[in-house]
Amino acid sequence: MAVGLGPLSTLHPVPGFELGIASAGIKRPGRKDVVVMRCAEGSSVAGVFTLNAFCAAPVILAKKRVQGSVRYLLTNTGNANAGTGEPGLANAMRTCAALAQLTGVDEGAVLPFSTGVIGEPLPVEKIESALQAALDDLSENHWAEAATGIMTTDTLPKGASRQFVHDGVTVTVTGISKGAGMIRPNMATMLGYIATDAKVARSVLQDLVRDAANKSFNRITIDGDTSTNDCCMLIATGRAALPEITQASGDLFAKLKEAVFGVFMEVAQAIVRDGEGATKFVTVQVNGGATHQECLDVGYAVAHSPLIKTALFASDPNWGRILAAVGRAGVAQLDVSLIDVFLGEVCIASRGCRAASYTEEQGAAVMAKEEITIRIELGRGGCSETIWTTDLSHEYVKINAEYRT
Amino acid sequence: MAVGLGPLSTLHPVPGFELGIASAGIKRPGRKDVVVMRCAEGSSVAGVFTLNAFCAAPVILAKKRVQGSVRYLLTNTGNANAGTGEPGLANAMRTCAALAQLTGVDEGAVLPFSTGVIGEPLPVEKIESALQAALDDLSENHWAEAATGIMTTDTLPKGASRQFVHDGVTVTVTGISKGAGMIRPNMATMLGYIATDAKVARSVLQDLVRDAANKSFNRITIDGDTSTNDCCMLIATGRAALPEITQASGDLFAKLKEAVFGVFMEVAQAIVRDGEGATKFVTVQVNGGATHQECLDVGYAVAHSPLIKTALFASDPNWGRILAAVGRAGVAQLDVSLIDVFLGEVCIASRGCRAASYTEEQGAAVMAKEEITIRIELGRGGCSETIWTTDLSHEYVKINAEYRT
Numbered sequence: 001m002a003v004g005l006g007p008l009s010t011l012h013p014v015p016g017f018e019l020g021i022a023s024a025g026i027k028r029p030g031r032k033d034v035v036v037m038r039c040a041e042g043s044s045v046a047g048v049f050t051l052n053a054f055c056a057a058p059v060i061l062a063k064k065r066v067q068g069s070v071r072y073l074l075t076n077t078g079n080a081n082a083g084t085g086e087p088g089l090a091n092a093m094r095t096c097a098a099l100a101q102l103t104g105v106d107e108g109a110v111l112p113f114s115t116g117v118i119g120e121p122l123p124v125e126k127i128e129s130a131l132q133a134a135l136d137d138l139s140e141n142h143w144a145e146a147a148t149g150i151m152t153t154d155t156l157p158k159g160a161s162r163q164f165v166h167d168g169v170t171v172t173v174t175g176i177s178k179g180a181g182m183i184r185p186n187m188a189t190m191l192g193y194i195a196t197d198a199k200v201a202r203s204v205l206q207d208l209v210r211d212a213a214n215k216s217f218n219r220i221t222i223d224g225d226t227s228t229n230d231c232c233m234l235i236a237t238g239r240a241a242l243p244e245i246t247q248a249s250g251d252l253f254a255k256l257k258e259a260v261f262g263v264f265m266e267v268a269q270a271i272v273r274d275g276e277g278a279t280k281f282v283t284v285q286v287n288g289g290a291t292h293q294e295c296l297d298v299g300y301a302v303a304h305s306p307l308i309k310t311a312l313f314a315s316d317p318n319w320g321r322i323l324a325a326v327g328r329a330g331v332a333q334l335d336v337s338l339i340d341v342f343l344g345e346v347c348i349a350s351r352g353c354r355a356a357s358y359t360e361e362q363g364a365a366v367m368a369k370e371e372i373t374i375r376i377e378l379g380r381g382g383c384s385e386t387i388w389t390t391d392l393s394h395e396y397v398k399i400n401a402e403y404r405t
Numbered sequence: 406m407a408v409g410l411g412p413l414s415t416l417h418p419v420p421g422f423e424l425g426i427a428s429a430g431i432k433r434p435g436r437k438d439v440v441v442m443r444c445a446e447g448s449s450v451a452g453v454f455t456l457n458a459f460c461a462a463p464v465i466l467a468k469k470r471v472q473g474s475v476r477y478l479l480t481n482t483g484n485a486n487a488g489t490g491e492p493g494l495a496n497a498m499r500t501c502a503a504l505a506q507l508t509g510v511d512e513g514a515v516l517p518f519s520t521g522v523i524g525e526p527l528p529v530e531k532i533e534s535a536l537q538a539a540l541d542d543l544s545e546n547h548w549a550e551a552a553t554g555i556m557t558t559d560t561l562p563k564g565a566s567r568q569f570v571h572d573g574v575t576v577t578v579t580g581i582s583k584g585a586g587m588i589r590p591n592m593a594t595m596l597g598y599i600a601t602d603a604k605v606a607r608s609v610l611q612d613l614v615r616d617a618a619n620k621s622f623n624r625i626t627i628d629g630d631t632s633t634n635d636c637c638m639l640i641a642t643g644r645a646a647l648p649e650i651t652q653a654s655g656d657l658f659a660k661l662k663e664a665v666f667g668v669f670m671e672v673a674q675a676i677v678r679d680g681e682g683a684t685k686f687v688t689v690q691v692n693g694g695a696t697h698q699e700c701l702d703v704g705y706a707v708a709h710s711p712l713i714k715t716a717l718f719a720s721d722p723n724w725g726r727i728l729a730a731v732g733r734a735g736v737a738q739l740d741v742s743l744i745d746v747f748l749g750e751v752c753i754a755s756r757g758c759r760a761a762s763y764t765e766e767q768g769a770a771v772m773a774k775e776e777i778t779i780r781i782e783l784g785r786g787g788c789s790e791t792i793w794t795t796d797l798s799h800e801y802v803k804i805n806a807e808y809r810t
């Protein structure tokens with residue numbers, strides 16, 4: 001039931017970055033569930049990781065190792081290797097060591113990523129036995145296959161690609177992501193991998209991934225449940241025949257930033273469009289806040305309200321639920337008589353109560369659409385924030401009640 | 406689908422407190438939707454009210470008037486008179502004035518309460534035309550009828566009653582409540598009315614209602630959506646032949662407090678048991694916190710997680726979702742290696758990961774029950790908090806998607 005999400009568009013290969021997939025049969029025999037990505041020597045890699053205190057073993061390891069030199073990213077689905085304690089950490093290290101041995105790189109140059117059920121022991125042997133096949137499959141042209149290989153409850157693969165030309169050189173930024181539930185990223189999404197052939201130092205790349213994630217992955221929510229396994233990686237292979245890019249590179253940096261932010265936003269929003277049971281793609285825009293935090297507080301109160309989400313599912317312009325959520329968002333000294341609320345372009349509440357011009361038909365017309373914008377004007381200051389979310393449908397309950405059966 | 410909630414038990418009349426119901430046809434012709442309660446002259450009345458910034462017109466008025474002398478409580482269902490601005494306030498005043506005129510009391514001695522759809526104009530004439538019938542119906546024996554008259558999406562009326570004897574005098578505490586959705590009270594529930602014939606000064610009564618609500622109504626949540634209309638009132642008519650009760654009354658105060666807290670807890674938990682679509686009654690107990698607030702943060706993260714709520718609905722012991730919720734609750738410097746989690750008496754996670762003794766069968770046996778306790782031991786200090794909530798079922802989505810149709 002993905003909203004406004006079609007088949008993958010063209011994902012341009014990124015010189016110096018290869019992807020290979022294989023089947024380890026972790027959850028179901030024959031399912032492609034292991035993805036290996038190889039970064040050319042000299043690549044810079046940066047990432048952002050979940051802030052969940054129960055972060056998974058692979059996250060603990062990847063977070064540490066990304067500080068050093070990275071050559072391989074190893075991903076499995078079907079098992080999150082989270083809530084598994086010391087044995088989980090040892091298992092994550094074992095799979096990395098196995099890949100390091102097959103490829104002759106340092107063990108520390110392999111970053112592990114896992115997604116799936118929390119709390120089950122990682123099936124290390126199954127993963128190890130699939131590694132050679134994944135390596136044999138490595139190709140710069142396998143982005144689409146990898147986008148499929150990292151899926152769990154996703155119904156469609158997610159990817160985006162941008163190119164720009166600078167001094168006659170074409171630079172590519174391509175990325176993929178996965179995730180449909182346990183989505184309220186707090187640093188990054190469930191899993192996102194974005195690569196470019198630009199040459200960028202790690203420290204600059206780290207700033208880029210942080211800023212881009214903050215405007216994209218960190219502004220989407222499906223169920224409010226921050227995962228234990230969120231990771232978002234940005235890789236720069238440096239193969240494009242251009243000088244190294246820093247914040248001081250002027251126009252070149254601006255072009256790269258625009259391409260990177262564009263890919264981040266597209267793959268982050270794709271997660272919402274494919275949210276569990278989603279029938280609507282909802283933009284919650286909060287303007288006029290005194291601080292960014294209060295805009296986010298209001299936005300998330302609206303985006304997480306099961307009453308609003310079920311009304312969205314029903315295409316019911318039950319706008320009183322929006323007012324109630326704004327009122328309970330915890331904003332200090334909120335003056336409701338300054339607040340306007342819009343559904344699409346329709347003003348539903350003006351100065352804290354039903355707009356005189358509003359008719360139920362106007363609201364119903366907006367709610368009938370697949371893509372809906374709720375705009376809240378707080379009238380307190382100049383800060384704005386935007387969050388993207390889904391509705392709450394019968395299908396959502398069905399998917400999550402039956403997830404392990 | 407109310408969980409462990411049967412027909413009303415005996416609700417003892419409270420001398421000096423009468424209730425009458427009538428039909429104004431606000432939402433459906435013939436439905437009993439207006440309730441009038443009369444407090445004998447000299448009664449003390451205290452209350453706690455929603456902290457939602459968009460609090461409804463009747464809340465604004467009742468909050469102010471409860472400071473003075475109160476004789477009548479006037480409740481309507483079918484329309485919340487919230488998000489209605491100045492005209493809403495004028496409408497609330499008009500219905501109170503009409504009741505005052507019929508009964509010859511001061512206008513300020515009437516407190517209004519409304520519950521139902523947010524944002525529609527209050528049908529004042531309909532309510533006015535039902536007032537005389539409600540007055541004619543007044544009786545100390547009409548608690549059960551009033552409990553039914555204040556229902557909206559509730560499937561069963563909710564009430565509780567306690568009596569104690571002091572110096573040969575029987576004192577009664579009886580209360581009723583309503584609410585099944587938009588329930589995360591923040592000061593009180595949707596609507597609760599508890600009366601006693603003890604003699605208690607207003608200031609003492611105010612402390613009692615605050616403390617009792619904090620341990621009961623303010624610890625239940627169904628959907629996390631704090632209502633615009635929450636009110637909980639405690640009335641003391643003073644008709645029992647005993648001296649006035651204060652905190653210095655020793656055993657007598659202790660008995661009253663126990664009875665009041667008992668009634669509050671029973672009618673608050675009844676709201677959860679009758680929560681929209683509820684198939685489970687869930688107790689979330691958080692122990693070992695460094696502060697009460699962090700216990701509440703963890704408890705609400707668990708109680709509001711749609712992933713945990715859908716797993717509860719499915720009777721699926723998917724405990725990884727519990728760990729993930731604890732980990733994202735925002736507790737600073739949370740050491741996950743100190744955390745134990747129990748499902749009923751079964752230890753599912755020990756020191757932050759799956760307990761060695763745990764088997765899926767043990768978890769499934771607990772989850773199969775209608776009443777489930779999730780206990781989280783943080784290992785950080787001596788504070789504890791308990792929250793009561795429901796699961797998230799297909800029925801929940803159905804009820805809230807179709808509420809206005």
